[in-house]
Amino acid sequence: MTTSNELGVISVSDSAVQDIAALSAAEVPDAGGAAPRVLGRAVTGPSALGVRSTSLTSPPKARARVDGSIVRLDLSMSVRWPASVPEVTNAVREHVGGRVAELTGLTVAEISISVTALVTGSPASARVR
Numbered sequence: 001m002t003t004s005n006e007l008g009v010i011s012v013s014d015s016a017v018q019d020i021a022a023l024s025a026a027e028v029p030d031a032g033g034a035a036p037r038v039l040g041r042a043v044t045g046p047s048a049l050g051v052r053s054t055s056l057t058s059p060p061k062a063r064a065r066v067d068g069s070i071v072r073l074d075l076s077m078s079v080r081w082p083a084s085v086p087e088v089t090n091a092v093r094e095h096v097g098g099r100v101a102e103l104t105g106l107t108v109a110e111i112s113i114s115v116t117a118l119v120t121g122s123p124a125s126a127r128v129r
Contacts, residue, residue: 012104017064021073024099025060028092030083032056034076035117056080056119060092071100072110078117089113 025031033056060077073096079088097108 012066012106014064014066017066017071017073017100017104017106018062020100020103021064021075021096022059022062024096025062025075025077025092026058027099028088028095030056030080030088031060031092032078032080032119033058034061034114035078066106069106070109071104071106072112073100073108074112074114076114076116078119079115081118081120085115085118089115 026033056078060075062076063074065072075092075096077092079085092113093111097111100106100108
């Protein structure tokens, strides 16, 4: 996106929006990094292949397409088992859309989410009461 005013020009790149989206998605409890991929396929139990494992502490993968002031996002992520996949993805969609709009001034038209893994064995994040 490029906007002009009397003070100058502001340009927001696809990669900047991708970074904001990925880091914002990681802020949602029970959401995390995407499953590793080999030859375009998600790999479960990748430690034998020497590929990184799926982690809830790493940010999801994001891809952004900015067209003028409109952005479309694709996220690939994991969800902590036994959390509700629809609840987590809805929370991610709402949080990411709000953060991207707030930080960039862009309108988020669409957020597509692919859940590539369910992660077990990780302790739930601490919640403040």
